[in-house]
Amino acid sequence: MLQIKNLEVTYGAIGALHGISLSVAAGSIVTLIGSNGAGKTTTLKTISGLLKPKAGAIGYEGKPIAGLPPHEIVKRGLSHVPEGRMIFANLTVRENLEMGAYLLRDQKIVRHELDFVFATFPRLKEREKQIAGTLSGGEQQMLAIGRALMSRPKFLMLDEPSLGLAPLLVKTIFERIVEINRERGLTILLVEQNANRALEISHSGYVLETGKITLHGDSASLRQNPRVQSAYLGG
Amino acid sequence: MTEFLQQLINGLAFGSILALIALGYTMVYGILRFINFAHGDVFMLGAFSGFYLAPKIAALLPLPSIAGGIAVLLASMAICAALGVVIERFAYRPLRHRPKLTMLITAIGVSLFLEYTGQFVFGAAPKSFPQILPVYPLARLGGLSLNSNQLIVFGVTLGLLLALRFIVLNTKIGTAMRAVSFNPEAAALMGVNTDIVISFTFALGSALAAAAGILWAVNYPAIDPLMGILPGLKAFVAAVLGGIGNLPGAALGGIIIGVTETLVSGYISSTYRDAIAFGVLILILLVKPSGLLGKKEIEKV
Numbered sequence: 198m199l200q201i202k203n204l205e206v207t208y209g210a211i212g213a214l215h216g217i218s219l220s221v222a223a224g225s226i227v228t229l230i231g232s233n234g235a236g237k238t239t240t241l242k243t244i245s246g247l248l249k250p251k252a253g254a255i256g257y258e259g260k261p262i263a264g265l266p267p268h269e270i271v272k273r274g275l276s277h278v279p280e281g282r283m284i285f286a287n288l289t290v291r292e293n294l295e296m297g298a299y300l301l302r303d304q305k306i307v308r309h310e311l312d313f314v315f316a317t318f319p320r321l322k323e324r325e326k327q328i329a330g331t332l333s334g335g336e337q338q339m340l341a342i343g344r345a346l347m348s349r350p351k352f353l354m355l356d357e358p359s360l361g362l363a364p365l366l367v368k369t370i371f372e373r374i375v376e377i378n379r380e381r382g383l384t385i386l387l388v389e390q391n392a393n394r395a396l397e398i399s400h401s402g403y404v405l406e407t408g409k410i411t412l413h414g415d416s417a418s419l420r421q422n423p424r425v426q427s428a429y430l431g432g
Numbered sequence: 433m434t435e436f437l438q439q440l441i442n443g444l445a446f447g448s449i450l451a452l453i454a455l456g457y458t459m460v461y462g463i464l465r466f467i468n469f470a471h472g473d474v475f476m477l478g479a480f481s482g483f484y485l486a487p488k489i490a491a492l493l494p495l496p497s498i499a500g501g502i503a504v505l506l507a508s509m510a511i512c513a514a515l516g517v518v519i520e521r522f523a524y525r526p527l528r529h530r531p532k533l534t535m536l537i538t539a540i541g542v543s544l545f546l547e548y549t550g551q552f553v554f555g556a557a558p559k560s561f562p563q564i565l566p567v568y569p570l571a572r573l574g575g576l577s578l579n580s581n582q583l584i585v586f587g588v589t590l591g592l593l594l595a596l597r598f599i600v601l602n603t604k605i606g607t608a609m610r611a612v613s614f615n616p617e618a619a620a621l622m623g624v625n626t627d628i629v630i631s632f633t634f635a636l637g638s639a640l641a642a643a644a645g646i647l648w649a650v651n652y653p654a655i656d657p658l659m660g661i662l663p664g665l666k667a668f669v670a671a672v673l674g675g676i677g678n679l680p681g682a683a684l685g686g687i688i689i690g691v692t693e694t695l696v697s698g699y700i701s702s703t704y705r706d707a708i709a710f711g712v713l714i715l716i717l718l719v720k721p722s723g724l725l726g727k728k729e730i731e732k733v
């Protein structure tokens with residue numbers, strides 16, 4: 198569904214991605230792991246159009262999308278839950294979700310998606326009218342994911358959804374991710390520091406180190422890989 | 433007492449006009465974090481649009497009349513909305529990713545360009561603005577005079593404020609404006625074309641400035657190409673006073689500056705009337721730089 202070939206991204210003169218290639222099959226969960234500063238966020242931002250690549254190609258459903266503006270990319274069914282959530286703290290929970298559905302014209306579909314998000318995260322329903330900036334960190338993460346789902350994406354990118362959350366909530370969030378993948382057939386690219394859990398729920402994975410892919414394979418074998426174990430699984 | 437009420441009414445009328453201009457500064461600041469110093473000149477162009485449109489509209493509708501006056505108002509707002517979009521598109525958009533100082537200097541350049549082009553095209557001498565609205569003296573209570581023009585200033589301002597409030601709070605594009613102003617990247621990830629939202633913001637702000645220009649010309653019917661400088665600066669101060677980026681703040685700031693200036697020049701000295709706004713500016717910058725209704729942005733990461 199998504200193919201990246203030799204992608205290079207720089208910030209000014211400094212290179213962040215040095216020709217990475219990866220692919221995500223339709224219906225799968227693929228995880229991208231790597232330590233701080235490896236270039237995970239840069240990869241997602243380039244896919245969603247927030248950053249322009251210096252070289253390389255990004256193909257989505259067989260069509261090139263590299264360099265398109267973000268709103269064009271969302272239109273094609275990609276949705277990105279950014280690092281740090283980036284919810285609209287000045288809007289209500291409901292308005293945040295409506296922003297997620299910005300490109301949907303049919304109000305019936307919007308209502309349907311809203312019901313789906315509220316069913317997935319009942320906490321958001323309780324806080325519908327609350328100003329989003331006053332939500333707890335966990336609630337904000339639910340909102341960020343819910344908001345990304347409102348556009349009816351076919352492809353969802355999540356940048357460290359477990360960051361700063363209590364273990365129980367991390368478990369819930371990961372369960373929801375798996376559920377959405379199974380029930381909606383949503384393809385997911387998951388960036389995580391929490392490599393253990395990410396490899397548990399994903400089908401395959403890539404390891405990114407200082408802007409290069411150094412390992413990839415199915416998640417089960419990555420979990421057995423001694424290099425992955427020592428660098429990312431804490432043992 | 434009558435004298436005071438009279439000054440208050442005059443101050444409120446003046447303040448309403450400043451409020452309309454201040455909204456444009458604050459909206460553009462909210463979205464681009466930059467002060468559009470050419471905004472006062474859009475106010476001037478609003479008045480001149482009315483000046484040149486009035487004879488054309490007089491061919492279709494009777495002038496002065498309520499319907500004709502409203503037609504002049506709406507047509508001038510439409511012209512300036514388009515002008516605001518053009519200014520943003522050609523002067524500011526190419527600089528959006530440059531340092532903010534570049535944009536500020538460009539705004540000053542645009543301002544001078546509009547002022548001098550105005551002097552060249554319209555002539556530097558003041559023109560007398562045609563009467564587009566019928567004037568009725570409404571009250572003469574022991575020396576207090578309120579005429580229909582002032583009432584129109586209040587009515588139009590109130591109507592525009594309510595319309596703006598509705599757009600910003602209850603429409604899709606308004607929600608997108610608030611989202612872009614909070615985080616343009618996140619808004620883009622929702623599928624918002626930020627360029628369109630920015631154009632829309634300029635259109636809205638410029639239309640309000642044009643309305644202010646017409647209201648001004650109706651009450652003080654001598655217009656000239658430099659007429660936007662002082663009201664523009666005072667409205668900018670009003671926006672800062674209310675808390676730049678905050679819409680109710682801009683309206684409140686405009687009213688406060690208008691009333692204060694009128695009262696001070698009525699009771700204390702009119703020599704310093706133009707200095708009052710700047711005194712207020714210095715005071716806020718010292719006491720509460722975020723403005724009356726401005727708040728530190730809350731952001732949980």
Ligand SMILES: Nc1ncnc2c1ncn2[C@@H]1O[C@H](COP(=O)(O)OP(=O)(O)OP(=O)(O)O)[C@@H](O)[C@H]1O
Binds near residue numbers: 212280
């Ligand atoms: N706006 C920027 N300007 C300059 N350099 C940047 C910018 N954003 C990221 N970088 C650099 O690019 C490299 C990759 O950053 P990126 O944010 O993609 O890492 P990451 O893998 O997401 O890290 P983390 O796990 O800490 O989020 C880092 O060296 C970072 O310092």
Ligand SMILES: [Mg+2]
Binds near residue numbers: 238356
């Ligand atoms: Mg990151």
